[in-house]
Amino acid sequence: MAWQFHYTSARSATRSGFQFTAVSPDPPPGAEADISPYLGYRPPPDAPPSPSDAELADLPVALGYDVVNGRALLVRSRYLGKDYSGRFGNFLAHAVLADPAELEGYRPIEFWQAPFWHEAPAASLPALHDPLPGDAFDPDSLGHWLAALPDPYPLLTTLLDALTTGQERIILVSPDAGEIARWIAVLSYSLPVTAAAALSFTTYSADPVASPHRLVGTTPDTWASLRTDHPRHVLPPGRSGETRPGTGEGGPFARAVAACWRERDLEGLDALAELAELNAGGYEAAAVLLAICRGGEVPPARRAAAVRLLGEPHVPGWVWSRLDPRDLDFDVAAAVHRHSPVKDQVALAAYHCARLAINIPDLRPRLGEITVSAPDDLAPALERKLASAETLGALAGLTSVARELGVQVLGPQAQRTAFYLVNPRPGEERDPLEPGDLVEAVRGVADGWRPPLLAGICDGLERGGAALRRDLLDSATCDVLADVVEDAPMDRCPEVALHLLRSLTDRHGVHGEPTVALARRLPGNTAAAGLLAAEGVPDERDPKEAARALGQVSGALATHTVRSVADRLKRRSPVFRASLLKLLDRGLRDRLIHRWIETADSRGDRFELVGVALRAPGTPLDAWVRTQTAKKLTLLQLEAYFRDDQSLRAALRELRG
Known part of the structure; x- marks a missing residue:
């Protein structure tokens, strides 16, 4: 559904001045507050102070677009001149707030001349279903329009590069808002639909530097009145007296798109x-x-x-x-x-x-089929190569050569070499390893060679110290090692195992599927055992069993585990949570409580937490409840919330004192 709003200067039964004069039925809660920052219009400095109807028609129309609280917001603003009192300065802002599905498949600039826009305030506004765009722009006509301009493609390349590389606000300057709209349309059709739907813009702003939009249009007289060194792009490109904006230098995508427009491809x-x-x-x-x-x-x-x-x-x-x-x-x-x-x-x-x-020797890790009549005769040479390998990638490549040739596994030598490649001997000069080196080696190692290679790598990381592990075990490397952890000696490399667990925890959560899967493959690891012990707590029916499981949480990830459990327990009833609190030791109980207080962002969360406090008195929740009920309105709301449970209402009054 899409809701419409009219905002202008008018006299109503309760007030006079700028206000919402018409709104579609049943708008989302808070919609007017959400869209208010986007409502406004000032004519350009050179506009006539008392414009005629013809002069009003020549003033720029501002079509703005942004995503507000997950909904698409289109605002079309035009200058009306006089208001109800006869004073100049009035404008009409016509806003459309739409669920994302309503505009799916469209680029927002396609609504430049949509049929639902009003030129004057209306007495009432219906909700829109499947709002239709205008027919002002299509790629074919835009391609012909571009071709008629004086070499617009360097500017197009520059603008696209700025849009796709996350640069700051982009300002377009032209006396014609329609021309700015065309450029916005060209840029929108140059991007994927989802990227265009995320691109905020306005075709005109009297204060472009402070605009909330990413792509902003303004007029030459407006720009001349500002004191700013913010970059801008003057339209049309190559206009007499202006430096040509855009160098044409940009990334591959921008250059490729500009070439397609040039060739109308x-x-x-x-x-x-x-x-x-x-x-x-x-x-x-x-x-x-x-x-x-x-x-x-x-x-x-x-x-x-x-x-x-x-x-x-x-x-x-x-x-x-x-x-x-x-x-x-x-x-x-x-x-x-x-x-x-x-x-x-x-x-x-x-x-x-x-x-x-x-x-090509560098491609040996992907060696094809080779037939060797006496492969074991190559074993001494391959062992020397293994001992002298200068990189983990080269070492892994040699294992592929050995496998493809049919040479028997030389695991001990591969393990020793891998260890010293990760953790060089004192005084030994080697190029520093990168995380990708470990990934390349693990992925490139031949079947049957992974355990000795991983043994050398993990032993090197374990004995190399925390700084080495921090440098080499980035997220990608941790994922790769987690996939092959059964082949690694994690029982004698507890610090490496902990680093992998921390990495997966940071990205997937303590009880995210990848984290739990890794923990299950680390028998005997204290941190993993604590994590697994608490996995089923949020779904446990018996508070006693849940408390027993929580009591087993220990190890380096205990704090993270308790926080994860606390977050997941928020979906359980206040009755269950209160029962659980009564069974826990004080330290564990208070850690859960502090996390619940910390994450009680919504009123529903807070009211449920009050319900927990009233059912399990004598905890830090008591003081928190007193703070919450210090406001009379909150107290009244809570009494209404507990209206069906007189005992809880009484407990609330008693706790508040």
Whole structure:
């Protein structure tokens, strides 16, 4: 549903001046307060002080858009001139507040000339269902409009790069709000629909530097009246007397989109948007992957972005049909091999990767099939190579060579080398390791070699100290190690195990599925045992069993575990929570209480917590309840809340004193 609001200067039964004069029935609670900061209009400084009807029509129309409390807000403001008293300065702000589904599939700028906008205040406003956009803009007509401008593509590249790299507010300056709207439309059609739906804008503002919108239009006279060094872009690009805005330098996505507009390649625009939609913020990857699909030259450093994008779910089928593995470099071909749904293409990519790996030593971790008549004869040479490997990646690569050649596992040497690569001998000069080195090694190690490799890595991390673990065990590395933890000697590396648990806890929560899965694979670990002991507490029916389980929580993650349990217990009834508090020791009880007080953000949370306090008196909740009921209104609300339980009402009065 979408609700309409009219805001203007008028005389009503209760007041005179600017106010909401018409509102659709049953608007969301607090809607007027939410949209009020977006309601306002001042004409440009050079506007006539007493404009005629014709002059009023020439003043800029401000169409603004933003997302407010999860709803889409469109506001169209235009200058009306006189108000009810005959004084100039009046305007009409027509706002539409819509549930996201109402605008789904549209770019907000498409509502520039929507049929539901009013030119004058209305006596009543219906709610809108499936509001229709206007027909002012479409990609084809915008492409022709751009082509008629004096080389607009450098500016377009600059603006797109600013939008997709998170730069500050972007200000467009033109005497024509319609031209600004067209530029906003071009930028909106250059982005995925979801990105366009997140882009706030206004076609005109009298104070553009302070506007709440990301993309802001204003007039030349307004801009000239301001004292600011904020950058701006003057429209149209290349206007006489103005420095041409935009250098045309930008990222791959911005340049690719500008090229599509220049060539009026609407299919390319759709393809870029579709690929960018696969991964939020993956604009560079979209441009690179489309270039590869179209046979363009792509620098090696940029291909990794396309590889990551190919790993996303729901890659369009046309991507795979345009990728011939025989024309690809190793990394992209390997991604096709891993992710393509086309069986023949997968096989062809595997063959191509194997052929490349056979000929390029750096690709040995992905070595293809080789037949060796006497593989054990290579064991001494491979052992020397293992001992002299300079990186974990090289070490893992050598294990692949050994596996593919059929050489017997040389685990002890691999373990020793891995240990000293992670934790070098005193005085030994080595290039510093990166987290990705560990990931590469674990992922690249051959079957049967993972336990000795992990033993060396984990022993090195354990004995290398906290600083080394902090530097090397980033989130990606922790995820990789967690996946293979059964092959690692965590029983003798408790600090490494704790680091993995902390990492997963920070990102997934104490009882998030990945954290719990890791804890279950760490038998004998105190922190893991404490975490698992409390896992079922929030769903336990018997408060005694819940208290018993909580009492077993210990170890380095005890504080995090108790906080997690407290948060999940908030969905349980006050009766259960009160019963549980009565069974806990004082320290554990008070930790739960303090967390509940800390996270009681809504009135419902607070009232339920009062119910807990009244059923379990004699805790720190008593003082908190007194504070809450210090306000008479809150006390009255609580008495109404407990109206069906006279004993609780009496307890509330007694506690308040």
